Structures are given as structure tokens and as C-alpha cells.
Amino acid sequence: MNYRYTVSPQSKDSIDSIAENYLHSEHPEVLQKARALDVEKFLDVSLVKTHDITIEIVESIDENTEAITSLLEKKIQVPVRTYEKIRKGDRRARFTVCHEGMHVILHIPQVLTILVGLLRAARASSLGIGAITSNIPGKAFLDPEWQANYGASALLMPRRTFIPFCEERIQDGIPYHYIIQDIMDVYQVSLAAAEKRFKNLWESLLYKQKRL
Numbered sequence: 001m002n003y004r005y006t007v008s009p010q011s012k013d014s015i016d017s018i019a020e021n022y023l024h025s026e027h028p029e030v031l032q033k034a035r036a037l038d039v040e041k042f043l044d045v046s047l048v049k050t051h052d053i054t055i056e057i058v059e060s061i062d063e064n065t066e067a068i069t070s071l072l073e074k075k076i077q078v079p080v081r082t083y084e085k086i087r088k089g090d091r092r093a094r095f096t097v098c099h100e101g102m103h104v105i106l107h108i109p110q111v112l113t114i115l116v117g118l119l120r121a122a123r124a125s126s127l128g129i130g131a132i133t134s135n136i137p138g139k140a141f142l143d144p145e146w147q148a149n150y151g152a153s154a155l156l157m158p159r160r161t162f163i164p165f166c167e168e169r170i171q172d173g174i175p176y177h178y179i180i181q182d183i184m185d186v187y188q189v190s191l192a193a194a195e196k197r198f199k200n201l202w203e204s205l206l207y208k209q210k211r212l
């Protein structure tokens with residue numbers, strides 16, 4: 001779900017670390033070997049325990065909304081339709097759960113700062129809160145939606161297992177297409193999510209190699 005606010009800046013590296021720390025305490029099994037995160041447990045047990053949030057299953061929100069997180073009310077609303085998909089292991093629904101979960105992990109702790117920022121900006125512009133947008137060109141790292149999307153990938157495909165998983169296959173000469181398919185199967189993610197994560201981490205891997 002899209003929000004119209006900006007948040008504290010986060011680099012890819014810092015989001016990867018935050019996601020990894022969370023997994024380390026709540027889902028350590030996914031850091032030991034490449035495997036699919038139990039997103040039902042993440043939603044129904046882990047987030048409730050770590051952030052004291054409420055999961056509310058609702059009839060529907062609106063046609064295009066797969067789930068929505070209220071930072072102030074500390075609540076994730078999940079339409080029945082999405083919840084059914086989560087239970088069936090639908091890959092897009094798995095990503096949606098992690099996206100909302102990252103709003104909770106990254107943004108609930110700064111909800112007061114966000115509110116103050118919105119009020120200040122609204123007063124300064126005299127446009128009202130609704131007019132403020134998070135779509136600031138070239139400043140994706142301040143955008144809560146970009147952060148939640150990157151974070152969802154970091155939860156579903158943790159850096160610690162993803163990099164060796166890919167490296168092994170690259171060294172074995174397995175073609176890109178098959179590596180992506182393996183990522184999709186093992187982590188239970190969509191084609192788009194697998195390709196994006198590969199691109200993002202491959203860049204950081206190359207960067208690391210250059211520094212050696």
C-alpha cells in the first residue's frame with residue numbers, strides 16, 4: 001500500500017542488515033540454508049510478538065489493495081482474498097506479507113517523527129497533509145515504499161544464503177535463466193522478485209570483489 005510521507009533514509013545495505021537481524025532472532029532457519037520463509041508464521045506469530053501489532057482479516061479494502069499497514073494503530077489489515085492466497089503459498093501474496101512486515105519493522109519505530117514531519121511540511125506549504133507525496137525524484141532511499149519493497153526481498157532472499165547460492169551456480173556454469181528458476185523454486189518468489197534481487201546483490205558482490 002502506498003503512503004504519502006518520507007522516512008529516515010536507509011541504504012540497501014542497512015535494510016539488508018535490519019532484515020537479517022530480524023530473521024536471526026525470529027526465523028534463524030532461513031539464514032542457515034537457502035529456503036522459503038514461513039510467511040504465515042512471520043505475519044501471525046513473529047510480528048505480533050516483536051511489534052505488538054494486530055492482524056485484522058477484513059472482507060475487503062478496495063479492489064487493488066492486497067493489504068494495508070496502519071502505523072498509528074499498529075495494525076495490518078489483510079483482506080480475506082489475500083489471506084487465502086497466503087495460505088496457498090501464492091508468491092505475490094508472500095511478497096505482500098513481507099512488504100507490510102517491513103513497514104512495521106522499519107516505520108512503526110519512527111511513527112512520531114513521520115507525523116511531525118508531515119505536520120511541518122503541511123504547515124509550510126499550506127497545502128494540507130494529503131498533498132504531500134513521497135515520490136521525490138532521485139530520493140528513493142527516503143521513500144517508505146521503496147524501503148518496504150527492498151526489505152521484503154531481503155527477508156525472502158536473505159543476503160547470507162542468497163550470495164553463496166548464486167555464486168555456487170555461477171561457478172558451475174549454470175545459465176542465468178536456470179539460476180533464476182532455482183531462486184524462484186527455493187525461495188518461493190516471483191520471477192520479477194528473483195531477477196531484481198539477483199541484480200541488486202550481484203552489483204554489491206562485484207563491488208566487494210573490486211575492493212579486495
Ligand SMILES: [Zn+2]
Nearest residue numbers: 001002145148
Ligand atoms: Zn507499502
